[in-house]
Amino acid sequence: xxxxxxxxxxxxxxxxxxxxxxxxxxxxxxxxxxxxxxxxxxxxxxxxxxxxxxxxxxxxxxxxxxxxxxxxxxxxxxxxxxxxxxxxxxxxxxxxxxxxxxxxxxxxxxxxxxxxxxxxxxxxxxxxxxxx
Numbered sequence: 001x002x003x004x005x006x007x008x009x010x011x012x013x014x015x016x017x018x019x020x021x022x023x024x025x026x027x028x029x030x031x032x033x034x035x036x037x038x039x040x041x042x043x044x045x046x047x048x049x050x051x052x053x054x055x056x057x058x059x060x061x062x063x064x065x066x067x068x069x070x071x072x073x074x075x076x077x078x079x080x081x082x083x084x085x086x087x088x089x090x091x092x093x094x095x096x097x098x099x100x101x102x103x104x105x106x107x108x109x110x111x112x113x114x115x116x117x118x119x120x121x122x123x124x125x126x127x128x129x130x131x132x
Contacts, residue, residue, distance in 0.1 A: 008069045012126050015068055018117035022065035022079050025086065025110060029058050036107055039097070040089040057082050073131045080118050086111040 007019055029037070034054035042050035060082035067075005090108045093099050117123065 003070075004066075005069045006066065008071070011068075011071075012122045014117045014120045014123040015126060018079065018114060018123065019065040019068045021110065021114045021117065022061045022068070022082070025082075025114065026058050026061035026065070028110075029054060029061070034058075036093050036099075037086065037089045040092045043092070043096070053085075057085060060085075071131045073127070076118070076127055076131060080115075083111060083114040083118055087115055 006023075007016065009016060011019075034057070037054045037057050038050040041053040060078045064075050064077075064079025064082055067073075068079055069075075087108070090104065090111055094104050094108070
């Protein structure tokens, strides 16, 4: 029998919400595009990196949510790294370019909330005890 979970309601509210938000951010990259997450690698590394980084971010967000739901340390690390990259990439766009303010603030809000949920003391304590 397959014990793979997409969500784990027995986890603390912070981790449960973080897994849902990681899935939501991954779905938003698929549905609305990844222009915000392409510009930072393009400016630093070039065209090839700007095409690969959004795919890596998508895999990290979905894999991170899945890893959190199944209590795996690698999933937690993927989600944290993807969330931090999202914040940095969104701030990069906001500082270097002139984006629409509402879109920038909405993206930044979701990205920061994901980082806060993952780094919350309750999430850290649960991860320290239960994650393998």
